[in-house]
Each structure stands twice: as C-alpha cells, then as structure tokens.
Amino acid sequence: MSTTAENVIEISGLCKQFTTGRGRKRRTVRALDDVSLTVADGSCLAVVGESGSGKSTLARVLVGLERADAGEVVLAGRPVAQRPRRAERRARARDVQMVFQDPSGSLNRRRTVEAAIGEVLAAHHRVTGSDARRRIDDLLDQVGLRPAHARALPGELSGGQQQRVAIARALAAEPRVLVLDEAVAALDVSVQAQVLNLLAEIRRARRLTYLFITHDLSVVRQVSDEVVVMRRGQVVERGSTDQVLDHPRHPYTVLLRDSAPRPGWRPRLSINSDISSDTAEAEA
C-alpha cells in the first residue's frame, strides 16, 4: 500500500446509522460500521458486497451527499465538510464526481445532452459558446458518442448511451476521483463490456482514481487493482484483485465468489440456504 501523501482518498472510522419507522416498528440499520480505507492516487479500488452491505452509503458519504455519524473523509488532502458551504461544494466538484446506477434517472429528462454537459463547463471552466461546443464534442467523443447526440434528450438515448452521457458530464468538471456506484449494473452484458473498457481507457488517459462499486464480481477483475469486501457495513477483507478473487481469506468472500453466476454455473441450494440462515441470524 502507498504512503499517505499518495492517497487521494482517506477514510477513517466512518459510521452511519439509519433509523426507520416509529414506535414499535422503529428499526436501526448500521449502514456503515467503523469503515476505514485508503485509495492510492491513480488506482482503482473495487468495493464489493451483497445488497444492503453499505456500498452506496459509503459512496454517498464520500462525495458529501450524506452526512456520517462519526469518522472522517479526507479527499485530495482536505477533509470533507459535514455541512459544506456553497464555495466548498463548488471546489469539491473538481475533486470528486459520481456516476449513478440508474442511467435514466441520472439525466434531467427535459435537458439535452448539450445542456447537461454545457452547464458543468460554464459553472467550472467558464467555457461558453463555440468553445463549449468544441469541448462537448470532445467529451462525447471520449465516451464513444457522436456530435449528433448533443442535441438529443435523454429519452431518445439507450441506457448505455445515457450512461455514457452521465460519464461525460462527470468528466466535464475534470475531477481527480470518479465514484461509480453500480454504473454498469443496469446495462446488458455486451454494453457493460463496452462501458467498462471505456472507463479503463479514460482512467489511463486522465490518470483518474476510481472507486468502483459493484455487487458483480465478474466485473471486478476487468477494472480494478484492489478490492475491498463489505458486509453489513464493515470491511471484511481487502487486497489485490487477484489475491482476493483467487485466494479469499474471509469465508464471506468465498461465499460471494462461489455464489456469483458464471458460464456453466448451477445454483447450489446449500449455498443459498447458507446465506439466508446467515442473514436470519444477523437480524435476530
């Protein structure tokens, strides 16, 4: 692991609880339970774990969309404020951007691709008019779209195209870190592969740092150098991708790996019942 100076993300002791319901239906969920991790500048860390393990919450706290109960996030050398002011949020936008899971929801359905990307360019780089047009075409080109797509509304694009636009919009702010929360989960497998390749290329070209969240282990090897495994809000294992996937140490990682569907995969009832008994025990 790298030294502190090279870590663009440093997370320590992060805790976050959610309380839902009232009275007797009141329940508390520990979405993040003392999570600490670091991400080296220019690397890609994959965060894996089953549904509800706290991956999205980690991402949302990291980018500042959600407040942690305890713990600290240091991004690009500066602590992420709990109640950021406007100037702070603007400055933060150049540090970190996020790509969301749902491609259709992450674009404003009434604004064209051009307007969506142009807004970011105007806000952060004071680029407008024909300069902006050129930058927009550049960005679209980088994500594999054509200039003709600039005039399209999100509803006129496919899911894969929408996600490419969302990536282009995130890149427009020229952030150092890109948080991708299940960014390819909603796409079908061939489109998934295209977008993953695209993301790998972009990272290399721009020396970006990725926090890549997924519940799909088959995706992990394609994109990431390192993996952390999350379970019930805790990090249970961390290591290089090959090490974690080929020689997992934590039984939960083994379970995750063995229950991932792959070619020739047959459901094994024993594993499924393992998971459900495991979950039941957790809730008791």
Place this chain on the structure above:
Amino acid sequence: MSAETLARPAARRRGGDLAVWLGPLGIAAAVIIALITLAALFAPLIATHDPDIGSVVQRYQGPSAEHLLGTDQSGRDLFSRLLYGARTSLFGAAVVVLLAGGGGAVLALVAAWFGRNVDAFLGRVLDLLFAFPNLLLAILAVAVFGTGLAQVTIALAISYVPYTARVLRSVALRERRLAYVQAAELQGLSGLVVSLRHILPNIVPQILTGAAINFGYAMIDLAALSFLGLGVQPPTADWGLMVSQGKDSLLQGYPQQSMLAGTCIVVAVAAFSVIGERLGGRKAGGRA
C-alpha cells in the same frame, strides 16, 4: 447510434394523440374554454351595447334583434354584460390560480430542497391554513381590508396555496431524490439554480394540472363572494354579481339574468373541471 435514431416520433404524434386523449367530452370542454376566453378577450368588439349603461324605459325586455338576450332591471343589455362578465370572472380566477400555483411551487421547492426541519415546519403551517375554509378566509380578509375583487382574489389565492403546495411538495420530493438532482448538487450548483433550472421544469405538468382543477373552484368561490356583495362591486359586470342582482327580478317573473349568468358559471366550471380531470388522469395513469 446514427443520427436517424435520434428522430423524435413522439413530437410528431402529439397532435393526433391530443384529440384521442381528450375524448368527445374533453374536446367539447376545450372548445367551450376557448370560446369563453375569446369572448372575454374581444368583449369590446363583440358587445352590442355599453355593459354599464342602460335606460330605465328599456328594463326587463325579452330577446330581440336590438337586445339579443334581453335587458336587466336597469335596461342594460344582458348579452353585452355577460361578455364583459366573462372578463372579471376569468381574470379573477386566473389570478387566484396563478398566485396559488406560484406560491405552492415555491413552498414545495423550498421544502424539497432543504428537507428535514424546514419541510416539517412548512408542513405544520400548511396544516394550519388547511383548517380555515377557503370562503371563511376570504370573508375574514374582506372584514380587515374591505370589499373588492383584489382583496378577495388575494385572500382566496392564499387559501388555495395549501392544496397546491401539498401536491407539488410530493412531486418535488420525488424529483429531489432522483440522481440527476444529486448530480447537479455534486456539480456545486446552488440550491436556487438546482431548484429552478432542474426541479421546477419537471413539476410544471403537475402545476398546470392543479391550475386547471383549481380554476373551476376559484370561479365558483369568486362568484359566491361577488354574489354576497364582497367581491366585484356594481356596476361592474360579473357573473356572480349578475346572479345576485337578478334575484329581485326573479321574484317579479324575469328570471333571464340570474339564469343566464348562472348557466355561464356552471358551463365554464364544468369545462375547466373536465380538462383538469383529464390532465390529472393522465398523470395518475402515466406513472405511480
């Protein structure tokens, strides 16, 4: 991924869809609204007489070539008065709907953007306003600020705000949770910009639906207030006021004025509620 795939068939289909979606009743309602609006706009051109001047010798006349719908107790031309009455009736209701829609949208956006305590506080204030019946609030305003169209219009608008705000708040909250709003937040855009540029355009359909539904109610409430003598003041022509002024003639066997003005109110209100229902129905059916 070619330019051809970017065509917009939805836009081309829109005209034909509209007629199908409205149905016969909806088309009739739209035509009625269009006619009333035209009548109000071009009243000075269409009217055959000055609506406020009559001669006592010509009172209570039946329909004739000179007076198409007859005259009232002061010998004023009823046809002309109905045309001008459309102006005050539509204008008052439009102002109510505009203010109520605008106020409701502002409250909804503020509640959705800040959430938590601000949302809870605004919810309480709206609950308090809900407790007052619309007309009571308007009558209260008249007691304080005096009679007149402006006073009752503003009072009614305030009493309508809770209704619009409640509906718009829930739609604005739904938008607020969508990823595009959070993406805009992450770009460092201010709450004002995100609310006005991103959320507002996406709740416009619901603002319009509310406006169409409230328009009918506002017309009835304003007519009722004018009928009670609190709103539009004589000699100005207004449908609600005309119903009230026709009361005495009614007893003397000349029901035209009250009946004609009453019919105008009923038909206009029905037309607006049909359109409002169509808009609301499409939203309810479109997504849930």
